[in-house]
Amino acid sequence: MRTSGVSHDTALLRRLNTRATLQVLRQGGAQTLTQLARAAGLSRQTAEVAIADLTERGLAEEAAPTEGGAGRPARRFRFRAEAGHVVGVDIGPRRIFAMLADLNGDVLTERRLDVDEHLPAAERLALAEQAATACAADVSRGGVWAATAGTSGVVDRSGRVSVSHLIPGWTGLDLGGQVGRWFDCPGFAANDANLAALAEHWRGSARHVDDMVYVLSGYRAGHGLMLDGRLRAGRTGSAGELGRLPLVGWEDMSVVLARDGRDAEEVFEAARAGEERALAVVDRLAYGLARGASALVLVVDPELVVVGGGFSRAGELLLGPMRTHLAGMCLNPPEVALSTFGEESIALGGVRMALDHVERERLDL
Amino acid sequence: MRTSGVSHDTALLRRLNTRATLQVLRQGGAQTLTQLARAAGLSRQTAEVAIADLTERGLAEEAAPTEGGAGRPARRFRFRAEAGHVVGVDIGPRRIFAMLADLNGDVLTERRLDVDEHLPAAERLALAEQAATACAADVSRGGVWAATAGTSGVVDRSGRVSVSHLIPGWTGLDLGGQVGRWFDCPGFAANDANLAALAEHWRGSARHVDDMVYVLSGYRAGHGLMLDGRLRAGRTGSAGELGRLPLVGWEDMSVVLARDGRDAEEVFEAARAGEERALAVVDRLAYGLARGASALVLVVDPELVVVGGGFSRAGELLLGPMRTHLAGMCLNPPEVALSTFGEESIALGGVRMALDHVERERLDL
DNA sequence: AGCTTTACGTCGCGTCTTCTCATAATTGGA
């Protein structure tokens, strides 16, 4: 039970209506006052007041009126997506990926960097900062309103890396705080699989689904949970460490491949060519994935499982057998889909998480 | 992305302030206008208007003023918890348990009934209806505002039992609809473990925790998920069927006991007396429970695991070894606690779910 | 009885939204 505590005077109405107008403006593109008012369920005058408010805050501006059409041409207004920016960075063991996006979430610039997996924390951070600030080179100081980093390992709610086995010197790092310092803005950090889930739900394979599970398949495993349209990171942020459950069988992925002697890419290649042995290896991988996924499915019963990560490059080759195995393990097997964004999903999820903050705090949505 | 669509005129303010006043009134007991206003963050006048509103709706009434104290005695108002009622029914394989509660959720009457596990659906329903209506005998027609039934098996969002292995004729039953018809009110149905989780979170062992997992331990297994303070039933309501995952090892509970030859109660008795063989059996049960729980913990990373169901009667005898086993299976083992409400938890969870509906729809909270 | 304290009730003000009506700016046809 929470107390309300907040006083509700008439100023709240103004805020609410401005918020509604802003939502409509963002979703519908450039619109006239009449259109805005109708869509937001307000009178034209109220919409006008809201637009004046937004214009003053730099979030709206007048656009060119529509050509043609009878009657007096209406003034049109558009959302100034360029009023602010957000940054998402994926800092992985072997790769750094930075993205700059505007307030619509449209990606403006990207930087990709391969790094050595033994690179120490300080230098890795410095490279990530370079990549991120380079992306934002054209953005004025203070123009980045929020930034989020994604990384492998356990990241707690405050943005601190509490455990990381894959990146040297990473454990204990206040990653969220670091990233915020780069742009003097609020900074966040989250587990990579969680961010990937966020991205897939935002614009990817899970666009139309509010209960889904993202499976990060590869030499390391992980997962992200999206329930009721919201990310569930768990108490310590360590949801996503399913790979640790020996019963589930994700740990022996690398064993399967090692036994074969080839790396994943080669095996997939051979399997695509129809080679028997490679197909058997792929089936074994699919079985392992299905075992892990089945635990997720039986626990949270999602509508969709999205498979991303390195192994997902095999595409339907892997998904087909995975569906078959999963069907045998669950009462109501959910749909299984490939990740839409490959490598970019983590940085894109970072963009989304930063946008979430901006929408909540600065746009007052 | 959803459009707002709702117009925000000044009437909304009134609604919001009335809501805030009602919340304060319910939480704080009988209060004066000044107290209400301060707690709700409103002016005294506004609180007065809200109270007038609530009084008209039958939800508030004037109480006796406080004795003593300087100054003019203030009128005091209290929430009329007796303005409406809710019903929760647990319809299990071998037991029916009905509860009537007022709008505060205080339980007024209970009825418990043992039934044969082979009892056909129609007769089982008739008995449940008898138990429930008997509980509500003193309540005027229309005085029950919502009712919820809990049962074992998969219950979908609409309140239909989609799968039930334990109760004959249960599969396909529109349980929520049935229960609603008893009292001519909105009726709901949910899986028993989910309702138990709700109850424990409301007033039981998980009172202060918003991310928790309820484990129904017994000859049949199940679980309920409470994340961010809300129940997550999953797409088809079949989250909670973890027992189906053979890898997890919940299925062989009965095997463990069968091998011993005694039933659970006898084994616990013997173990309490210190008998070696019984202790080994309990440890084996604890191991099985921990295996199942570990899957839950690794997937959702809760703060707390609440153990209920038949085996939980063993108390710390079972929980101790379970904690030990769990610690070996998880990175960050959560706390493990016993269920506060034994058999009553399911019906009580039903009360809570019915109250949720009432608060949302009729109290406009 | 008079003082102090606390609550009550009414009045007026400011804010917000909406309705109405006069006005402005276009297009298309006479």
Add this chain to the structure above:
DNA sequence: TCCAATTATGAGAAGACGCGACGTAAAGCT
């Protein structure tokens, strides 16, 4: 070229709401 139709704009009035202020009412205490 001019006029009607159409659509948007702008100003003013009305209604609803919340809040602060001030006078009044009702108790206890001295």
